[in-house]
Amino acid sequence: MLELLQGPLLISLLAAMVRIATPLLFSAMGELVTQRAGIWNIAVEGTMLIGAIVAYMVASTTGSPWLALAIAILACAASSLIMSFVTIVLKAEQFVAGLALNLLASGVTLFWFQAYIGGREAPTFIGFDQVPIPYLSDIPILGPVLFSQRLLTYVSFLVPILVWFFLYRTKYGLEVRCVGENPKALDVKGLHVGLRQCLAIMFGSMMSGFGGAFLMLGYSDKFVPDLIAGRGWLVVVAIIAGNWMPFRIVGAIFIFAFLEALGIHAQVVGIPVPHQLFLVLPYVASLVLLAGLRSRTHQPVALGIPYNRE
Amino acid sequence: MISFQRRSGSSLGWNVVCYSAAISGALLASAVLLRLSGGDPARAFTALIVGAFGSQGALLGSLAKATPLLLVGLGTVFAFRAKIWNIGQEGQVFAGAMAAYWVSFWIAPLPGWLAVCTLALAGMAGGGVLGLLAGALKTRFGTSEIISTVMLNYVVMYLLAYLLDGGPWMATGVTVSYHQSPPIDPSLEWPILLAVGAGKLHVGFLFALAASAFAAVLLDKTSLGYEIRAFGSNPTALTFRGTNVRRLLLTVMLMSGALAGLAGAGELFGVSHRLRAETLLGIGSSGIVVAMVGGLRPSGVMIAALFFGALESGTIYMRLKSGTPAGLVSAMEGLVLLFFLSAAVATRLQIVRREVHA
Numbered sequence: 001m002l003e004l005l006q007g008p009l010l011i012s013l014l015a016a017m018v019r020i021a022t023p024l025l026f027s028a029m030g031e032l033v034t035q036r037a038g039i040w041n042i043a044v045e046g047t048m049l050i051g052a053i054v055a056y057m058v059a060s061t062t063g064s065p066w067l068a069l070a071i072a073i074l075a076c077a078a079s080s081l082i083m084s085f086v087t088i089v090l091k092a093e094q095f096v097a098g099l100a101l102n103l104l105a106s107g108v109t110l111f112w113f114q115a116y117i118g119g120r121e122a123p124t125f126i127g128f129d130q131v132p133i134p135y136l137s138d139i140p141i142l143g144p145v146l147f148s149q150r151l152l153t154y155v156s157f158l159v160p161i162l163v164w165f166f167l168y169r170t171k172y173g174l175e176v177r178c179v180g181e182n183p184k185a186l187d188v189k190g191l192h193v194g195l196r197q198c199l200a201i202m203f204g205s206m207m208s209g210f211g212g213a214f215l216m217l218g219y220s221d222k223f224v225p226d227l228i229a230g231r232g233w234l235v236v237v238a239i240i241a242g243n244w245m246p247f248r249i250v251g252a253i254f255i256f257a258f259l260e261a262l263g264i265h266a267q268v269v270g271i272p273v274p275h276q277l278f279l280v281l282p283y284v285a286s287l288v289l290l291a292g293l294r295s296r297t298h299q300p301v302a303l304g305i306p307y308n309r310e
Numbered sequence: 311m312i313s314f315q316r317r318s319g320s321s322l323g324w325n326v327v328c329y330s331a332a333i334s335g336a337l338l339a340s341a342v343l344l345r346l347s348g349g350d351p352a353r354a355f356t357a358l359i360v361g362a363f364g365s366q367g368a369l370l371g372s373l374a375k376a377t378p379l380l381l382v383g384l385g386t387v388f389a390f391r392a393k394i395w396n397i398g399q400e401g402q403v404f405a406g407a408m409a410a411y412w413v414s415f416w417i418a419p420l421p422g423w424l425a426v427c428t429l430a431l432a433g434m435a436g437g438g439v440l441g442l443l444a445g446a447l448k449t450r451f452g453t454s455e456i457i458s459t460v461m462l463n464y465v466v467m468y469l470l471a472y473l474l475d476g477g478p479w480m481a482t483g484v485t486v487s488y489h490q491s492p493p494i495d496p497s498l499e500w501p502i503l504l505a506v507g508a509g510k511l512h513v514g515f516l517f518a519l520a521a522s523a524f525a526a527v528l529l530d531k532t533s534l535g536y537e538i539r540a541f542g543s544n545p546t547a548l549t550f551r552g553t554n555v556r557r558l559l560l561t562v563m564l565m566s567g568a569l570a571g572l573a574g575a576g577e578l579f580g581v582s583h584r585l586r587a588e589t590l591l592g593i594g595s596s597g598i599v600v601a602m603v604g605g606l607r608p609s610g611v612m613i614a615a616l617f618f619g620a621l622e623s624g625t626i627y628m629r630l631k632s633g634t635p636a637g638l639v640s641a642m643e644g645l646v647l648l649f650f651l652s653a654a655v656a657t658r659l660q661i662v663r664r665e666v667h668a
Contacts, residue, residue, distance in 0.1 A: 042456065082648065090655040095395055095456065096602065100651055103595055104644025107637065108343070114635030115347035233460050240457065276472035283464040290458070291451035 013265050014145040021257035022149070022156040023214040028235045028249050029163040030207020035239060036167060037200030038180035040304035041083060042098035044208050045232025046105025051076050051212030053109040056223035057116055059125040065217045068125075069210070076209025077202050079105075084198040091306035110225050127217040128152060150218050159207075164246040176200055180300030183307040193307050208232070230283065237286040244298040252289065256282040317660040325657050332653035336646040343641060344634065354634040361627025362620035368627070370509030374581065376619025377511075378403070378573035380518040382597025383604060383611040384525045385437075385569030391529065391606050392562050393542035398444055398459025399570045400594030401466040402437035404587075406571025407578040408470060409436025411479070411491065411585045414498050425498055429575055430517060437571015438564045440466065445563030449556045455563070463594075470587055479585065491585035500580040512580030514572075518615075521569060526608040538562060570594060592640070596622070599643045603650045618643065 027044055034041045054075040059068035079101070086097040117123070128150045136147040147154075167173040175196055178186050183193045212228060220227070234256050242249030263278025317324075341351035362372050382399050389396035413432035417425050444462055447453040473479040474489045481492045500512045529535040537558055540548050549555055574590055582589040600618050604610030625639045 086651060090652055092651050092655050096651060099397060099598070100644060100647045103599060104641065104648060107640030107644040110637030111343065111635055111641040112347065114637045115349065230464050237457055274472045274476060276468045280465055280468040283461045287447065287458060287461050290453045291447060294452055
């Protein structure tokens with residue numbers, strides 16, 4: 001285990017951590033906005049999967065990863081309308097709607113994938129490449145870890161700051177938080193609660209799709225049905241463990257990413273422990289985190305409660 | 311002016327209208343999905359129906375596929391009626407099969423029926439313990455069962471992956487690793503009740519029927535059933551009544567997991583006869599769909615299990631005859647669930663026509 005903490009291997013470990021964490025940052029920050037608006041949308045896993053499969057089909061057909069990213073995000077915006085309809089218009093149980101959407105997404109992606117490849121070898125594509133930032137990438141340790149990543153990774157560093165700014169420093173952010181805490185107050189002022197929730201769900205889904213598409217386009221060359229493998233659920237865990245505060249959520253995500261990176265490297269170094277033990281670490285850690293960090297002080301009061309006038 | 315209003319009672323006619331519309335909507339959406347991907351919906355659905363009901367053997371195959379879905383669905387009903395969101399059925403099915411497989415090493419000398427019952431109990435214990443673990447995390451640490459059950463799914467699946475790939479349960483003597491266990495002792499295979507052609511129905515079907523009767527009686531006729539329903543609508547009132555809600559939550563999680571575990575044991579000893587992840591994958595999530603579509607009532611769950619069992623059983627024939635990917639069935643499950651959710655809301659509404667005074 002100790003050899004993991006030496007020079008080049010440590011740098012590789014930390015770089016892997018950043019690589020694994022960043023797609024999740026997009027999804028987590030989107031889901032945070034949705035949840036702050038009082039919508040308990042557990043369909044992150046399914047939405048990421050839709051983002052990934054759409055990105056895969058577009059990228060392997062057209063060869064353009066940027067177009068693939070854009071269409072994947074649009075597809076997820078469209079799929080968010082299902083969630084909005086069921087939870088805001090019909091006011092069905094939000095958890096159940098999310099569960100249904102997850103099941104639908106895993107079914108539809110499997111079907112699309114099988115129909116798309118239709119018995120041939122799954123086509124591959126060329127995704128996003130690394131773009132080292134000049135000068136910054138030459139800094140020892142920090143350079144290779146932070147500044148020799150993909151373009152979208154650098155963007156992802158900014159996302160939590162932007163979302164924090166939106167939520168706590170803008171009028172619209174205040175309204176979103178108000179929808180999650182006290183929707184009646186907003187309604188009394190004549191502001192439309194459902195519209196804001198609908199937009200929050202759409203933003204969350206687009207960001208989840210962004211994360212899924214980035215995972216697909218940045219780190220892989222062909223789709224596999226278990227590509228997301230529970231990462232959408234880890235995002236939901238990170239939000240609870242991070243007590244609905246942007247930067248704590250980032251911390252939780254980096255913990256999961258570090259454990260996953262550790263697993264990959266332990267396999268490379270050849271530590272004589274079954275590799276599944278390392279693969280399971282993030283999920284075990286999430287249980288420990290949730291049991292340990294029990295503070296729910298920033299959980300939106302109206303989270304998961306459909307808003308009814310009257 | 312036409313508007314919707316909350317309905318006070320429920321009307322059978324309106325329910326039939328809503329749910330028929332849901333089924334039609336889901337089938338239509340599936341057809342659109344098929345058409346969009348270049349398939350021929352008419353041919354695919356015909357093949358699906360022939361594959362599910364076309365012969366006695368096909369019918370038995372559908373019943374066999376319905377068996378684990380019914381068990382998992384009933385387990386889900388207990389949990390969801392209490393608004394305890396156990397969605398770890400997938401892992402609980404795995405845990406049941408794994409526990410029964412482990413116990414099977416020790417019980418070879420037991421006579422037939424005793425062995426079947428022991429394996430069934432072992433499966434229930436495996437699934438039940440996993441459910442109980444999630445329940446304990448909730449009562450002890452307040453961890454949301456939604457999250458913990460999903461996380462435990464992954465933990466159990468990786469444990470099985472280890473046991474079958476490099477671990478002690480890996481089949482030996484094969485050059486290519488299939489990530490499966492060696493076949494179980496043939497004397498431990500569960501008896502087949504009926505067999506026509508490729509369609510075989512094992513004794514687990516009787517367990518599922520018995521479990522349905524048990525669930526119906528328990529929910530409607532016992533005080534535990536009353537407490538489960540009350541826990542879902544008003545847990546605070548239940549505390550004032552003197553019910554130990556922690557113990558109730560643990561009991562529900564135990565029962566819910568045990569039924570899923572029984573489904574896993576049945577699949578292993580009644581159908582596949584080897585422990586493999588692929589044969590168990592998806593049973594848990596389909597079982598949740600079955601429970602929801604069945605309206606969280608044992609009788610409804612039986613119908614829904616038969617419907618989805620037939621879908622799954624018909625898929626193999628559909629893929630052969632029309633080349634439609636098997637994934638269509640998972641997509642249809644999701645669509646049916648979404649349409650039923652919407653229909654369930656619609657059944658509680660009524661259309662009213664109001665005079666508008668100028």
